[in-house]
Amino acid sequence: MKKYSVFSLIRQGLRRDAEWPRAWRNPDPKKTYDVVLVGGGGHGLATAYYLAKEHGITNVAVLEKGWIGTGSVGRNTTIVRSNYLRDETGHLYEKSMQLWQNLSQELNYNLMYSKRGVVSLGHTLQEMRDIARRVNANRLNGIDAELLDTEQVKKLVPMLNASADSRYPVLGASYQRRGGTARHDAVAWGYARAADSLGVDIIQNCEVTGIRQNGRVVGVDTSRGAIDAGRVGVVVAGNSSVLAKMADLRLPIESHPLQALVSEPVKPVLDQVVMSNMVHMYVSQSQKGELVAGAGIDSYNGYGMRGSVSIIQGLMAATVELFPMFSRLRMMRAWAGIVDICPDASPIVGKMPVDGLYFNCGWGTGGFKATPGSGWVFAHTIANDRPHPLNEAFSLDRFTTGHLIDEHGAAAVAH
Amino acid sequence: MLLIQCPWCGPREESEYSYGGEAHILRPENPEAVSDEEWADYLFMRQNPSGRHQEQWSHSAGCRRWFNVERDTNTFKILSVYRPGDPPPEINDGPA
Numbered sequence: 064m065k066k067y068s069v070f071s072l073i074r075q076g077l078r079r080d081a082e083w084p085r086a087w088r089n090p091d092p093k094k095t096y097d098v099v100l101v102g103g104g105g106h107g108l109a110t111a112y113y114l115a116k117e118h119g120i121t122n123v124a125v126l127e128k129g130w131i132g133t134g135s136v137g138r139n140t141t142i143v144r145s146n147y148l149r150d151e152t153g154h155l156y157e158k159s160m161q162l163w164q165n166l167s168q169e170l171n172y173n174l175m176y177s178k179r180g181v182v183s184l185g186h187t188l189q190e191m192r193d194i195a196r197r198v199n200a201n202r203l204n205g206i207d208a209e210l211l212d213t214e215q216v217k218k219l220v221p222m223l224n225a226s227a228d229s230r231y232p233v234l235g236a237s238y239q240r241r242g243g244t245a246r247h248d249a250v251a252w253g254y255a256r257a258a259d260s261l262g263v264d265i266i267q268n269c270e271v272t273g274i275r276q277n278g279r280v281v282g283v284d285t286s287r288g289a290i291d292a293g294r295v296g297v298v299v300a301g302n303s304s305v306l307a308k309m310a311d312l313r314l315p316i317e318s319h320p321l322q323a324l325v326s327e328p329v330k331p332v333l334d335q336v337v338m339s340n341m342v343h344m345y346v347s348q349s350q351k352g353e354l355v356a357g358a359g360i361d362s363y364n365g366y367g368m369r370g371s372v373s374i375i376q377g378l379m380a381a382t383v384e385l386f387p388m389f390s391r392l393r394m395m396r397a398w399a400g401i402v403d404i405c406p407d408a409s410p411i412v413g414k415m416p417v418d419g420l421y422f423n424c425g426w427g428t429g430g431f432k433a434t435p436g437s438g439w440v441f442a443h444t445i446a447n448d449r450p451h452p453l454n455e456a457f458s459l460d461r462f463t464t465g466h467l468i469d470e471h472g473a474a475a476v477a478h
Numbered sequence: 479m480l481l482i483q484c485p486w487c488g489p490r491e492e493s494e495y496s497y498g499g500e501a502h503i504l505r506p507e508n509p510e511a512v513s514d515e516e517w518a519d520y521l522f523m524r525q526n527p528s529g530r531h532q533e534q535w536s537h538s539a540g541c542r543r544w545f546n547v548e549r550d551t552n553t554f555k556i557l558s559v560y561r562p563g564d565p566p567p568e569i570n571d572g573p574a
Contacts (some may be wrong), residue, residue, distance in 0.1 A: 304526035315522035317499065318551075362497035363480075366528045366551050371479045373493045406522055463518040 064260035067171050086252060086260035092266050095248055096124045098445055099283055099292035101271045101306060103127025105136035105247070105431065106423055107298035108254035108265070109438020110445070112170075116263035117439070118446035123263045124292075125255075126285060128270035132251035135300045138368075138400030139431040140323050140357040142347065144181045144242035146208050148197050151456040151468050152409055153204040158453055160206075160241060172253030174245045175350055180198060181242030182211070182220060184339040184385075186231045193472055194237045201239075206215050209238040219289050220337055222388050230384050231342055242336065244347055250434055269341040274309045279418035296421045301366070301401030303424035310417055315462050316403045316425050319360040320370035322378075324397035326389070328352030333386075340472075342381035346389075346440055349477025354392065356382055360402060360428060370399045402428050412441055412454040422459070483559045484537045485545050498534030500524050501546045528552060532566055 065071065065084050075083055085342045098114060100107045103125045114120045125131075143163055145156035167174045185191040194210065201208035216236045225233035255265055266287070274286035274295060282291040297306045307314045328351050338345030343359040358378035361370040375397060383390045405411060406426040410433070412423045423441045426433060440454040450458065461467060480492040506512045506520055525531075531551045536544045548557045548566055558567040 302528070304524070305528050308527075313517075313519070313523040313525065315524065315526055317526050318528075363549075363554075364499075364533065364551050365530055365554060366525060367554055369554075371492055372493075373479050462522045463514045 064171070064256065066393065068112065068120055086150065086256040089263055090264045090266065092124060092269060092285070092287055093264065094128075095282075095291035097122040097265075097292070097459060098296060098414065099290060101127045101295065101297045102134075102299040102302075103131035103251075103255070103265060103267065104134045104298065104300060105132075105250050105434040106255065106300070106426075106437045106441070107296075108251055108258055110296060110298060110423070110476065111263045111265075111438075112254045112258040112261070112443045113439045113442035114446060115258060115263055117442060120446055121262035123258075123288065125258070125265045126271055126283070126284075126290075127265070127267045131255055131265060131391040132248055133401045135237050135402070135430060136247055136251045136257075136434070137245055138323070138398060139259040140345070140347070141244045141247045141349070141431060142181065142242070142345070143176065143434070144239050144243050144336075145206055146181070146183075146197060146201050146237060146239045146242070147334075147470055148200050149409075149468050150204060152470050153201060153206055155420040155436055155440070155457070156433055157204065157206050158439065159433045162435035162439060163245065166253075170257045172249060172256060174249045174253055176245040176439070177243045177350070178241050179243040179335050179347075180219075181239045181336040181338065182216065183237045184216070184233055184341075186208045186233065186339065186341045190341060191234050194235065197472065198237050202437045207239055207241055209212050211236045211238050220333070220335060221370050222332060222386060224385055224387055229337070231381070244336065244349070246350070247431060250431075254438070261391055271306065271309075274306070274420065276310065278419060280310075280420045294419045294421065294445055294448075296423065296441060298423045298441065299362045300403055300424065300426060300430055301452050303403045310415065310420055312415060312417070313408055314315065314323070314411070314422075314424065314459070316411075317364050318366055318401050318403050319363070320365045320367070320399040321358070321360045321428055322370040322397060322399045323355065323357040323404045324375065324378075324394050325349070325356070326354040326392040326394050329354070329392065332388070337385075339381065339385065342385070344378050346382055346386070353395070354389065354437050358405070361399075366401055368401065369397050381397060402426075402430075404428070406462070408435070408470040409468040410457055411459050412437065413444055413450045414448070415459065480554060480556065482535060482547065482556065484540060484543075484557055485561050486543055487537060487540050490537070490540060494537060496538040496540040497535045498536055498544065501532040501534045530557065530569075556558075
């Protein structure tokens, strides 16, 4: 791997960028691998990287039906935070948060991780009680969190409509300073480049059409032929139930469209990520100056990459009410990604009833922030054939035992 | 926005309705007799297909009655609408 640095930038610049090497190879699939990962999104590529780096397993293929980074990792709203309520989720997302801190340096790829702070607004007394409870739970788990009152929110986000007569009075907020944003495409590309340099084969335009079993998983059928594998990890947000069906399994998952949109770029106006669970909106400003706003999910099951206009209308109404100055902005693009939602709004990361088969799915509306930690624990799970303590609770059988991890408060709307 | 045909009120826009998830899931007749796995399967496990999906909708801002819809989850096209207790209509609308 050619190291990216200010010197390589200057040297290549003087040579008119003629000698940049490919960031990752484009190999044909081999006949057999120790581990096949299905899905070349952020979580899959991160899993491949940590399998190679932490566990020395480099005979790994990542199979992607399209081009890497074209699924949910390229469709999210790039928010990073770890302020989840329950102990299990708090620790899992906090692992991710700790990995984010030095990830750009580790991958030698600028992920543009920006610790701008995440402000979660409360508009009712009950919401403020829930926010205070979550802040306290976070602090007990060693996760940074602060409780802000109305005056502190006004000072922090001056253009927010926090006046007493506003439709959605701002009674306060939670504030996580380490939260912020990261460049989502760069996360996929950075992990791909780093995994590739450790020997992982990233195979694009290779759709998995079947999971082959012989008492245990022995490989996959793909659009580019059969591939033998000792272990198969499936990391396919937005297609988890489809892949599960190939192994004759059903998951407690429903897939829904989740919409977002961006405005025309403007000068810096919003320093933080501001979200409101109650009115289903959150907004941040990208490094390019576009305002990135996201909504709640469309209610119905859907695999088509679009949603209903009524959701966008609701999102925009709430955004303009909270930020009247945004009313003059033109919106440039809207799109949807498909999110796999579990009944308790927590993911499933672990072994499946079939030996040698592992699923990492159900991250719902908030998978992007978890990319590093998810890959890290999933790599551990595959390498050791048992979950890491951080993801032990996120097994499929929690739906049988009843040990659900209810994160609707922290995860349902705000991503 | 979906345009959904309520079997009682006629075509209305999606925002008048509430979604109720997969249809035709039967509650076990004797819950105490089933295993934890069977109960979990009834309670949580879903087909969540890519393609044809039989699902429940309620006309919650209208007549407030429940009914079933068969819809394609890729194109979002509504293939049929039928009342509770009725069998799903036959659909001749290309491959499933």
